[in-house]
Amino acid sequence: MKIYRKRIADELLKRKLAGKGAVLVEGAKWCGKTTTAEQCASSIIYMDDPEKRDQNINMANIKPKKLLEGDVPRLIDEWQIATKLWDAVRFEVDHRDSLGQFILTGSAVPVDDEEIIHSGTGRFSWLTMRPMSLYESGESTGTVSLAELFKSPEEIEGTAELDLDRLAFLVCRGGWPQAVDLAGDVALDQAKDYYTDVVRSDINRADGISKAPERVERIMRSYARNQGTQIPYTTIVEDIEANDGTTVDQETVALYIEALRKIFVVEDVHAWNPNLRSKTAIRTGNTRYYVDPSIAVAALGIGPEDLIDDLKTFGFLFETMGIRDLRVFADALDGEVLHYRDKSGLECDAVVHLRNGRYGLVEIKLGGEKLIEEGAATLLKLAKKINTDKMKEPSFLMVLTGTGDYAYRREDGVYVVPVGSLKD
Numbered sequence: 001m002k003i004y005r006k007r008i009a010d011e012l013l014k015r016k017l018a019g020k021g022a023v024l025v026e027g028a029k030w031c032g033k034t035t036t037a038e039q040c041a042s043s044i045i046y047m048d049d050p051e052k053r054d055q056n057i058n059m060a061n062i063k064p065k066k067l068l069e070g071d072v073p074r075l076i077d078e079w080q081i082a083t084k085l086w087d088a089v090r091f092e093v094d095h096r097d098s099l100g101q102f103i104l105t106g107s108a109v110p111v112d113d114e115e116i117i118h119s120g121t122g123r124f125s126w127l128t129m130r131p132m133s134l135y136e137s138g139e140s141t142g143t144v145s146l147a148e149l150f151k152s153p154e155e156i157e158g159t160a161e162l163d164l165d166r167l168a169f170l171v172c173r174g175g176w177p178q179a180v181d182l183a184g185d186v187a188l189d190q191a192k193d194y195y196t197d198v199v200r201s202d203i204n205r206a207d208g209i210s211k212a213p214e215r216v217e218r219i220m221r222s223y224a225r226n227q228g229t230q231i232p233y234t235t236i237v238e239d240i241e242a243n244d245g246t247t248v249d250q251e252t253v254a255l256y257i258e259a260l261r262k263i264f265v266v267e268d269v270h271a272w273n274p275n276l277r278s279k280t281a282i283r284t285g286n287t288r289y290y291v292d293p294s295i296a297v298a299a300l301g302i303g304p305e306d307l308i309d310d311l312k313t314f315g316f317l318f319e320t321m322g323i324r325d326l327r328v329f330a331d332a333l334d335g336e337v338l339h340y341r342d343k344s345g346l347e348c349d350a351v352v353h354l355r356n357g358r359y360g361l362v363e364i365k366l367g368g369e370k371l372i373e374e375g376a377a378t379l380l381k382l383a384k385k386i387n388t389d390k391m392k393e394p395s396f397l398m399v400l401t402g403t404g405d406y407a408y409r410r411e412d413g414v415y416v417v418p419v420g421s422l423k424d
Contacts, residue, residue: 005180007036007136008332008424009129014040017073017100020125021093024079027129028264028291029107029202030194032177034077036129037103043070047085048078057082064088072101079104086120093123108205109262130267131175131292133325135423138180139170142423144407146329149415150358150395158407160420164367167402167420168304171317174294175324188303191294195220198265198295206259217299218244219256223266223288224296228319228349230285230341233257267291269323272338272351275390281343293320315366318402319349322364322419326350326400329424340382348382350400360396367403375399376414 009025013036016023025033038044045067047056059067060082068074068088079085089102134140144158162170172188173179179190199216222239231239233253240248260266268286276282290296296317297303307314327337335354340361341347350362361382363375379397386394397414404418 002181004035004039005132005136005138005177007032007129008133008328009036009127010039012127012331013037013103016125016127017103019099021096021099021123022089022102022104022120023125023127024120025103025105025127025129026109026264027107028131029197030176030178030190031129031131031264031291033105033107033129034075035177037075037077037105041073041075041103043072044075044077045070046077047081053081060084060088065092068092068102072098073103074101075103075105077105078107080106080108090120090123107263108202128264128331130324130328131294132177132180133175133328133423134170134321134419135325136328137175139166140325140420140422142421144417144421144423146326146352146360146422146424147333149360149398149417150333150354152395154409156407156409156415156417158417158421160405160407160418162403162418162420164308164403165304167318168307168314171293171307171314171321172297172302172304174292174297176292176294191292192298195295195298198260198263202263203256203259203265206262207255209255209259211256211259215248215252216256218246218248219253220260220295220299223257223260223290224299226288227293227296227316228287228289230283230287230339232285264291265295267327269337269339269350272340272348272353274340275387276342276385277387278385280346280385283341283343287339287341289320289323292324293317296320311366315371318366318419319364321402322362322400323350325419325422326352326362329422330354332424346378346382346385348378357392358395359392360398361394362398362400364400365402367401372399372401372416376410376412376416379414380412 025037027033064084093101135142174191176190179187199213204210218240222236233250236253237250271284273282330337330352338351338353348361349364351359353359361379363378365371365375383394399416401418407417407421409415
C-alpha cells in the first residue's frame with residue numbers, strides 16, 4: 001500500500017472547506033490533487049472513469065443532482081468534463097445552507113464555459129496545487145521556516161543535506177508525487193512521460209484545438225530556454241527561428257502558451273510594484289516559468305549530467321525550482337510570489353508578499369560566495385530604493401541557494417538559506 005506523503009495543501013483544503021460550501025482544487029496533471037482531496041472526502045465520484053465517463057456526462061446533462069448525492073465532503077474528480085455540474089453544485093450549496101459540502105478537482109480550465117451561468121462567488125473557494133516542494137518530498141530538512149523569517153530574527157540556524165549532484169537530479173526529477181518514491185532513471189522518466197503527454201494530447205484538452213506536436217515541442221523548448229525572463233512572444237518567435245531553424249508566428253505562440261497555461265503547465269510570475277523613492281520605471285511584464293523545473297529539463301532533452309556540465313543553465317532551472325517551492329510555502333502563509341525589475345536593470349527574482357502587507361525580498365542563486373555576494377548586493381540596493389514612508393520595510397532579505405550546508409544571517413542582515421533547509 002502506497003503511503004500518503006502529507007502536503008501543505010492538506011491544511012489549506014480543510015480551512016477552505018470550513019469556510020465555504022465548495023472548494024475547487026486546480027493544478028497540473030499528476031501533481032496530487034485527487035490524492036490530496038481523497039484524504040478529506042467522505043464520498044467520491046470519478047467523472048473521468050473510463051467505464052463510467054459517458055454515463056456520468058449523460059447524467060450531468062439530464063439530472064446532475066443525482067451525481068451530487070453522497071456523504072460530504074463529496075469529491076467530484078475532473079468535474080470540468082461536465083460543466084453543468086458547476087451550477088448544480090452552486091445550487092446545492094445554496095439550498096443545503098451548510099459548509100464543506102463539495103470538493104471539485106480539475107487539471108484543466110473548462111474548454112466550454114457557456115453552460116456556467118454563475119461565478120460561484122460566495123459559494124466556492126479556490127485552491128491551486130503544484131508539484132511537491134523539496135520539503136514535502138522529504139529532500140529538505142525543514143530547519144528554516146519561511147514564516148519565521150517574517151519575524152526578522154537576529155539569528156537563524158538551519159542545515160541542508162543536498163550536494164550539487166543530488167540537486168541536479170532533483171531539478172530533473174521534479175516534484176511529481178509518482179516520481180518521489182522511485183530511484184534513478186525510472187524517477188527521471190516520469191517527467192519525460194509527463195512532457196510527452198502534454199505534447200501529444202494534453203495541450204489539446206485546453207481548447208479543443210488539435211495542435212502539431214512538432215510545433216508544441218519547439219515552443220516548449222523555447223519557453224524552457226527563457227526561464228526567469230520577461231521576454232515577449234515576439235522574442236520566442238525569434239528564438240525558435242534561430243535555434244530550431246523553423247518559422248512560427250506570434251499568434252500561434254500566444255495560442256499555444258495560453259493552452260499550456262490552461263492545463264497549468266506554465267505559471268508566470270506577475271510584477272511587483274512597490275513605492276519607490278525615485279521615479280524609476282518598473283517593468284510590468286510577467287516572468288516566464290514552468291510550474292516545475294523538470295518540464296523545462298524534458299523540453300530541452302537534458303539530464304543531471306548536462307546540468308553539472310553547464311552551470312549557467314543549471315542556475316536558470318534551479319531558479320524555477322526555487323520559485324516553485326516559494327509559491328507552495330507562500331500559499332500556506334496567505335501570500336503570493338511576485339517579481340521585480342525596473343528600467344535601470346535592477347532585478348529581484350522573487351518577492352514573497354503577504355496579504356497583511358509584509359513582504360520579503362529573495363534572490364535565487366545556485367551557490368558559491370561570488371553569487372551569494374551578488375545576490376546580497378542586489379537585495380540591499382533594492383531595499384534602499386523602497387520608500388518606507390509609504391510602505392513597510394521588507395521583513396527580510398534572503399539569498400536562496402542550491403548548495404551549502406548551513407543557513408545563516410550575514411553581518412549586513414541578509415539571510416543565506418539553502419533550499420534544502422527551507423519549509424513554510
